[in-house]
Amino acid sequence: MLATTRMKKSIRQPENWQDFESLCKKLFGELWNCSLKIKKNGRLGQPQAGVDVYAIPEGQSKYWGIQCKGKDNYKKSKLTKKEIDKEIENAKSFKPELETFIFCTTAVKDSKIEEYIRIKDIENRENGGFEILLYSWEDIADFIDENRNTYNWYVDNIQFKDQFDTQIDFFGVDNELIVKPKFEKITTKYRIKKPIDNQIEKSIFPHHAFLSQVEPIGIFGGSNKINHSWCSFETLIHNSGSTVLEDWKFYLYFDENVRKIDDDFTNDIFMYEKLSKYRTTFAYDEDNMILYSPLDDKPLIQKDSRQFKSYFIPKIGSKEVSIRWELLARDYNREGTITFQIEPEYENSTKTAWVDSKEDEKEEIEIIEFVETKKSS
Structure with a gap:
């Protein structure tokens, strides 16, 4: 046999x-x-x-x-x-x-x-x-x-x-899953008035007054202020399968440790309309979500890739931010979660406030977004 x-x-x-x-x-x-x-x-x-x-x-x-x-x-x-x-x-x-x-x-x-x-x-x-x-x-x-x-x-x-397959990669600082937002750490020192200061009242500048007016950073700017608390990362989508991806979109859903999000489209009001037909990324603040939609719904062929940049500001004190991602296409979908470690940096500043009694002397620390005004050239 x-x-x-x-x-x-x-x-x-x-x-x-x-x-x-x-x-x-x-x-x-x-x-x-x-x-x-x-x-x-x-x-x-x-x-x-x-x-x-x-x-x-x-x-x-x-x-x-x-x-x-x-x-x-x-x-x-x-x-x-x-x-x-x-x-x-x-x-x-x-x-x-x-x-x-x-x-x-x-x-x-x-x-x-x-x-x-x-x-x-x-x-x-x-x-x-x-x-x-x-x-x-x-x-x-x-x-x-x-x-x-x-x-x-x-x-x-x-x-x-024949199969659908994709490789999704994320890159933060030095291509690692790390971001380094910069915040301002303000130390307010409450000190008793000296006799010479009785007629001089020094007030503390209200830092929060301008924060809500700071525009997020886009590729083309659009503001004379720079908010160093924004973190950026790259997302790479690669078609590693043997089938074309059609009618596809990519979503990023940020967790509760994120205060603000933004896409990489310009904030310049003069360029906005002119460039809008080339826009591929869309930030939706109310949903804490960023959408990538390929230009003209172009398919993603085998071995081809797309890459885009996203921005977020983490809540102060957060140690990590998790982002759920989802790829939706015709006859194919995939999802996962990525976690970025937060390694904040601080710009230190000191303020003085005057009090009337020794018992009121103290120090307070406040951490806020670090915003600088661009120097005019």
Whole structure:
């Protein structure tokens, strides 16, 4: 009797790093027989201690963690010794401590990197740490071929069908998920009047009087005041699928930690009408939402991208701002959440107010938006 064999398909890499993480979760859930317990670590923008996917494999008593390498131009990614050292150190802070730490990468096999992993593995275990393993794309492709559930899910349902797929990226300060608004910190010192000051009454300038009149920053300005409390970030939408996106729009919904929002369209009243036909971004203050609508409803073809800038002012004292995003298109929609860390900077100023008694002497601190007036040239 002749044995039957399955023709092995050439298994290519996923189109984006999000799908690679999902593939690792699916594959190792099957390999470790823990598909209901394996999880992705946290959400986008949160510290992950070097671990993207984690679980306790069947028969084990401690956690195993996976680092899915290659999030920047990941299909051409190549592991370096510096990256390996950094991620190993990060993984040491994962709680509870790991028993095994695995690098999964879409990079091709590299004998020098594999040798370095073996050295770091022995070194780490001799110091009482976790085991370190590396699986390159060829290893992962073999695992996919050997595990039926993952094979059917990835090859038959994901890889070889026409599909919608997108990669959504956000960039704040230095391309990180961080923004640095600048506020003014006013210290008011209440001091008892000296005899010489009895006839001199110094008043405090009412800072809030002009804040509501400050126009938000647009690309072309439109105001003689600059509000340094505005934060900006870029949104990149990339069609990584094999199907054209038609009738599509992109929405950003800001959480309650945001005071104001603005798009990147001009605030210059003289340019507004002339440029309005080229407008693609629209801020809706009442809904705390920004809409990106492509010019003339132009489709987003495969491998093409769109990028736009958004602005917001966080509430004073906020440590983070979460933004829910939603992509709506014909026959396709996708949504997610991005979180920016707030790292405020302060411009310090001091005011003096006079009081009549020693008991009223004190100091008060007020934090407001930092607004400067442009100097005329």
